[in-house]
Amino acid sequence: MEIKKIAKFMYLHAVNYLAFLLIILSFLLIIDIIINFKKPTDLKIILILIPVFLLIRGFGYIYLFHYEYNRWLIEMPLSINASLSLIFISYLYYNKFHWFYLSFSILFVLVGFGFQIHYSYKHIEANIPLINVSNELKVIKGVFSISAFFLFLQLFYKIILSFKPNNKFTIDFKKWLILLFAVFIINFSVLFTYQILKVKVEVMIITINIIIVILLYYRPRFFNVINLKIVNTISFEKKLILSVSDQLFNAIFFAEQYYLNNEANVGQFCDKLNINPEILKDYTNTNYQMTFIDLINKNRVEYFVDLIKSGKYNNYTIEALSQLAGFGSRIHLYNNFKKFHGGKPSDLMKVIKS
Numbered sequence: 001m002e003i004k005k006i007a008k009f010m011y012l013h014a015v016n017y018l019a020f021l022l023i024i025l026s027f028l029l030i031i032d033i034i035i036n037f038k039k040p041t042d043l044k045i046i047l048i049l050i051p052v053f054l055l056i057r058g059f060g061y062i063y064l065f066h067y068e069y070n071r072w073l074i075e076m077p078l079s080i081n082a083s084l085s086l087i088f089i090s091y092l093y094y095n096k097f098h099w100f101y102l103s104f105s106i107l108f109v110l111v112g113f114g115f116q117i118h119y120s121y122k123h124i125e126a127n128i129p130l131i132n133v134s135n136e137l138k139v140i141k142g143v144f145s146i147s148a149f150f151l152f153l154q155l156f157y158k159i160i161l162s163f164k165p166n167n168k169f170t171i172d173f174k175k176w177l178i179l180l181f182a183v184f185i186i187n188f189s190v191l192f193t194y195q196i197l198k199v200k201v202e203v204m205i206i207t208i209n210i211i212i213v214i215l216l217y218y219r220p221r222f223f224n225v226i227n228l229k230i231v232n233t234i235s236f237e238k239k240l241i242l243s244v245s246d247q248l249f250n251a252i253f254f255a256e257q258y259y260l261n262n263e264a265n266v267g268q269f270c271d272k273l274n275i276n277p278e279i280l281k282d283y284t285n286t287n288y289q290m291t292f293i294d295l296i297n298k299n300r301v302e303y304f305v306d307l308i309k310s311g312k313y314n315n316y317t318i319e320a321l322s323q324l325a326g327f328g329s330r331i332h333l334y335n336n337f338k339k340f341h342g343g344k345p346s347d348l349m350k351v352i353k354s
Contacts, residue, residue, distance in 0.1 A: 019061035
């Protein structure tokens with residue numbers, strides 16, 4: 001008996017700590033999506049709501065550790081997140097809210113909410129899982145869960161087939177999507193096991209939720225700025241190859257400070273955007289009236305000037321500062337400094353220090 005008590009105590013503590021980690025990671029994911037995900041807005045809302053309800057489930061499991069089981073904090077967020085996930089995947093394929101998947105998802109949530117209300121009026125305490133209350137409920141939830149699983153399976157299959165062009169974008173997206181689908185299958189299997197066998201699976205469920213949060217956080221970078229046209233794969237491929245997205249260019253070149261990379265070059269950058277060098281040439285000439293290499297060096301010079309003006313690097317040599325700014329050598333710095341700023345770096349350093 002003593003061993004069982006110790007095991008139960010350790011298990012509950014594991015649930016508590018994992019739930020706390022889920023809350024923190026979900027909050028960070030919400031902030032990340034708000035800041036970095038640009039469009040479309042309706043998909044952004046769905047992406048935000050998923051970690052919001054995962055965060056609520058985290059609080060539900062902490063409540064379980066300190067007090068008791070509460071199905072409003074644990075079961076309802078599960079139903080809502082299952083529906084949101086289905087809407088999210090269907091949106092990736094149709095590039096809009098599809099009426100069938102939206103209707104099924106809303107019905108799934110309403111059924112779960114209806115059972116919560118029904119058993120509240122029957123004076124079944126909220127600390128009793130609904131799965132322990134009614135066999136009828138088990139059947140209905142099972143039907144909906146299996147239906148949702150096959151809808152997920154169908155959508156994933158369609159999306160994978162739709163990404164026929166084998167470019168960097170589609171390859172990265174396929175890998176990410178396959179990992180996400182694998183986690184969904186594991187999650188479904190664990191929940192199904194719980195409903196049939198009623199074994200303790202809280203640790204596994206929370207761990208899976210944490211993995212989902214991590215996968216959403218490490219979504220392909222281009223997913224933040226490109227409005228996917230998955231149904232029309234030909235236009236999608238042309239969009240990637242024949243044009244440059246301002247948001248994607250700015251995200252990689254400016255936000256990630258690509259120009260500070262010592263090995264930055266046209267070929268490497270074109271690979272990141274999956275475009276032809278001629279397209280990049282036209283883009284920089286049109287938008288910045290200079291070549292891509294000049295754009296790199298101009299921003300390096302501006303960064304070098306900012307380093308000097310900050311006053312934090314007064315003890316650094318010009319060579320050290322040039323390395324920080326992405327220049328391969330002192331001569332490279334001097335040539336571009338004269339071209340884009342005028343004068344010599346040493347003269348500017350003397351003026352700033354004086």
